[in-house]
Amino acid sequence: MTWGIQNTQADADEQIEYAMACGINFIDTAEMYPVPPSEETYGDTERCIGNWLARNPEQREKLIIASKISGPGFPYVRGNSMISSATIEQALDASLARLQTDYIDVYQLHWPNRTSPHFGKHWPNQVMATQQKVKAEKKRMRDIVLGLGKALENGKIRHWGLSDDTTWGIHTYLNLCEELGVAKPVSIQNEFSLLQIKDWPYLIESCVFENIAYLPWSPLSSGMLSGKYIGGARPEGSRWTMTQRQGLFRNTIYSEQAVVAYCDVAKKHGMTSSQMALAWCDQIDGVTSTIIGATNMLQLKENIEAFDVSLSDACLADIEAVLQQFTAPF
Template sequence: MQYSRLGKSDLQVSRVCLGTMTWGKQNNQTDADAQLDYALAQGINFIDTAEMYAVPPSAETYGKTETILGNWLAENAPKRKDLIIASKIAGPGLPYIRGGGEITGEAVIQAVDASLQRLQTDYIDLYQLHWPNRTTPHFGKHWPGQVNFTEVNTQMHSNQMLEILQALDSCVKAGKIRYCGLSDDTTWGIAEYLRLSEKHSLPRMVSIQNEFSLLHTKDWPYLIEQCVHSDVAYLPWSPLAGGMLTGKYLNGQRPAGTRWTLTQRNGLFRDTATSQAAIQEYVDLAASLSMTSAQLALAWVNQVDGVTSTIIGATSMAQLEEDVAAFEVSLNDAKMQAISTVLQRYPVAF
């Protein structure tokens, strides 16, 4: 396993981050225990969770993933010091989480304490804002005209960000969290948080996790350039585009127990004619290169300049083993050119 520094922190994280959002919905405690044991045996030390999980989110599954991870941590206390545990506070919009309200300083304090209790740990290594209070061009809203940036009250949001940073600072000083990060944010969000941190001597954001895959490359190059030059770790989530890049949803297939058989909060907005066409080409290309399409997709994300660690998730051990093995795959110039030929036809397929 290879490791990278997590932005401007002293943490060395594995190039593979184990995502956990299926735990508590598609996976139970026994499944999670097996995944964790296998991941650690492969050298993975970076585990990502959130108060909102399991996914698809619901009031019934809220907090279950952290609870499952916490149960494992309680049973494996000596291993805690070797792990980098990341969690997230939910942004606005879910009525069963603090009434659906925005992230505030008070909400940060409450959420950190609740997560610590569920995780059964004294500290969280990386605490992230799951999504901003303002609307951002993620989750299918990246096409021109879907977000009106000129209608955003810049000063109001900057003031909110400062309040959030001050609350995070209190958590850092109390020893509850070590570092702070973003999720589903933008270049402006990164820059503004860094500006406020420097101006007010507050904790800086050391990472951002955004959706990024062969089907969805909108963060390249501008946001990733911002990350590199600002020393902010870039952590791609959904590198398999919600499982699409495995090919299992081609031609209308819906294998039993898979994510797309469950009700999706934002619908199946990734399922487009363009996505289907691209996936078929990647599946065919992977077969010609003697690898699975999942391994091709993950190996490609891993080699993108500026990527620190890729967040993967699995509902079965077979999937997890296949995905982890992808990070040993080497893509030579000929393979990269073949991938690029497809990518240039479908740079943002959904």
């Protein structure tokens, strides 16, 4: 999601090829990327991937490419409209054109039409469930499933998934799919890291029992867990030096204290804090595949190497001690 704003096409090419050489075959993107999003850069990450695919068509079948349709929130994306059967058709055709492919392996709903407890809105009474219009929401979800069913039938997508949704969202879609005879969602990607564990254990249990892949995004909590922002540091070219759409809601005094503590644990056990944070995500029961992001090759190599790291019992105990102290730092 940095390709097209922090990274050039050449950077994207290098990262794709290095990742594939390391055995990675899953590329996750979205129509609204790169981030921070803007009308000027809208769709550019998909374009970077598509340009590479156009030059390497023989590699397409080796990859699982996932993209996402944006929900309401952007006036320049289909006039700020909600996700629907009609907008799925529009967005999907545009993504296919930018990606220069005739199918997307996993097409995801980037966030629900309703306001959900994500993007820092997970504290009590920030999202009022009693004020949701459930009947209208289910009607919109039914229309979405029909649109996804059409996309599956015509071969434009092979599977579909969710993102930034809840346990209720998962099971409502499962029920609608059974009722309408449409293939069920295969995955959900939600924010999950040492600083954000709201999905454990209940949503992750649902994913395991329903055979839905759980894909953590922001496992380094927007780069915080690397330690690079400690003490108000803002390394040149880092995402936090850029204009933020929603503000740095993760940047609290408690988050800072937690990151310092995690960095100390990582140093004690002979690894970088980024690698420890990624290895921790990877060993959580029910986590299917952790979505990593890297702006440069040094970060990419460090992140990929994390999945060969085995955390000792002593390290896990030290991590748990910090986690108990800073369970919800933002």
